[in-house]
Amino acid sequence: MENTGIKFLTPVAVDVRRKKYCRFKKLGIKYIDYKDASYLFRFVNDQGRILPRRLTGTSLKYQKKVAQAIKRARHIAIMPFVGDNLKDNK
Amino acid sequence: MVNQYEAVFIMTPVLSDEQMKETVGKFEQLLRDSGCEIVHQENWGMRTLAYPIKKKSSGFYHLFEFKAEGSFVREFELQLKRDERIIRYLTVHLDKYAIEYNQKRRHTKEQNNNEKQQ
Numbered sequence: 001m002e003n004t005g006i007k008f009l010t011p012v013a014v015d016v017r018r019k020k021y022c023r024f025k026k027l028g029i030k031y032i033d034y035k036d037a038s039y040l041f042r043f044v045n046d047q048g049r050i051l052p053r054r055l056t057g058t059s060l061k062y063q064k065k066v067a068q069a070i071k072r073a074r075h076i077a078i079m080p081f082v083g084d085n086l087k088d089n090k
Numbered sequence: 091m092v093n094q095y096e097a098v099f100i101m102t103p104v105l106s107d108e109q110m111k112e113t114v115g116k117f118e119q120l121l122r123d124s125g126c127e128i129v130h131q132e133n134w135g136m137r138t139l140a141y142p143i144k145k146k147s148s149g150f151y152h153l154f155e156f157k158a159e160g161s162f163v164r165e166f167e168l169q170l171k172r173d174e175r176i177i178r179y180l181t182v183h184l185d186k187y188a189i190e191y192n193q194k195r196r197h198t199k200e201q202n203n204n205e206k207q208q
Contacts (some may be wrong), residue, residue: 009169075178076151081140
């Protein structure tokens, strides 16, 4: 790599790859309640869409449970299908 | 095979209080008549909906937790669908973790109430 002439005074702060873990396995949560909106809002981005596993790091088994709970909450109008910047203000 | 179910339904906000109680009573009676055991009942009262349903942006929420035969749920949902005061309903089959979760939640709620009363 030829020298690009850009010198960094401090080394670029590369985000050290911290190991992602499935919070449900760690906390031993077995059931995700579809009626508990404040908890479910953590798994939804500010457009109201479900966060993918690669960001939250949850295992497949619990991601399916979260997705099902969120879809049920949306059906009974506890959570919006599409929200606008509703980040945790509920 | 008797399973445990949880049914949540939303009633139009247009109803007066007695009408709301009457609808809830009607379904409670339906459950009792068919020999289902109502484990728990919760009324969340008037809540704003996340999106308007049938041009209404709020509704009365009510929750029934009951034990019933598998075949009964279809009949129960038919009644829910037919009643025009109810704008949305959802019946969920509870597995053992869900039942445990609900019991724990009710238990802590009672404790909080007791503490408040003391």
